[in-house]
């Protein structure tokens with residue numbers, strides 16, 4: 001019943017705009033958030049499954065949905081994916097955000113301040129590191145031939161991940177919009193940490209919503225957020241529930257709060273903003289590749305939680321058709337186990353958190369709980385732009401299981417002395433299968449999206465303590 005009501009609200013589009021004052025608008029939006037709170041759904045979701053469109057590139061400014069016109073501008077669509085599936089009162093907000101975003105992009109002062117912050121505060125550019133021993137390791141298992149593997153060291157950013165690129169830029173936009181405080185959600189804690197740091201730097205208040213189970217497993221990042229002055233709010237469920245609660249908190253005070261998304265999901269312009277601010281990763285990679293070997297990479301590999309680090313690396317190369325783009329999702333306990341986060345491999349198209357994209361959902365359109373050993377991979381959806389890259393065939397997607405990610409984490413520690421985050425370890429986890437299929441000397445760039453200090457106790461517990469336990473059992477039975 002509540003879902004039906006919600007669907008009706010979302011598809012409703014009035015051609016006449018009724019004026020309501022600020023208080024009335026906030027009350028109306030909060031009331032709606034409360035109605036939908038009873039269900040699995042956050043305020044922006046629906047389970048509408050759109051029919052496939054004949055053309056993937058749809059440049060119509062308006063699309064029809066069950067006979068009604070929807071206010072989706074062409075710039076918010078990636079083929080049939082994306083859009084702005086929000087309550088009518090929020091459409092105006094997101095249109096305003098789009099204007100603010102475009103103004104910022106065209107403003108030389110903003111660009112100069114951002115470039116300075118990325119250089120002097122975040123520590124960019126990040127190195128493109130030749131992982132020589134890792135490359136040798138895969139060559140030694142394939143008659144001495146194989147690719148040269150390079151790591152884009154996003155883990156070396158201040159805050160330990162690529163999330164800082166976007167957090168800094170959006171916090172600057174929040175400031176331009178006159179907001180006093182920022183609300184966000186985090187899974188791995190990396191985006192929460194980056195946002196908390198950016199807010200401290202720009203004198204903004206910061207509230208981070210995080211699933212209680214993620215607070216437990218990513219405790220080191222929570223401690224740092226707290227020291228940076230952020231309030232961390234615990235939420236039942238997973239990252240998707242934290243994302244929904246952050247949204248509910250924000251719609252209660254649109255005037256003063258800015259919702260700073262770190263994921264390449266949500267209603268337009270959120271996915272485009274995140275991708276734009278992350279695209280520095282691919283831009284630097286192009287220049288660095290040219291300097292290092294005088295060409296382009298042959299293959300780009302990135303993990304896919306929602307898509308921000310993958311799009312950050314891929315976007316620059318989308319038109320270079322000789323560059324393979326490979327996204328690696330969380331394979332969890334295996335794709336047939338039902339316990340994974342492989343949205344692009346196993347999901348179907350639907351609407352969630354304000355946009356059309358691939359989703360993990362059951363036959364009734366209810367969202368399936370995702371699973372991954374990496375908190376940042378555990379999301380049941382994916383950014384609309386990645387859905388488009390999948391459907392157009394431009395990018396390939398596969399999955400690495402929890403165990404493969406753990407192996408890759410240990411391997412990188414021992415062969416290169418680098419801790420990758422468990423999220424990034426998924427991208428590294430497919431090298432075992434990918435490397436033997438590639439030409440000798442081909443150039444592979446893997447996005448090392450984050451640092452794995454936060455995951456050390458998980459890996460230590462799963463690998464070292466389990467081995468120790470087995471050894472103890474063995475000796476006590478002999």
Ligand SMILES: Cc1ncc(COP(=O)(O)O)c(C=O)c1O
Nearest residue numbers: 190305306307308309376449450
């Ligand atoms: C270091 C790191 N890499 C990757 C991800 C996955 O997210 P995305 O696909 O948006 O990059 C996260 C998410 O929290 C993360 O912290």
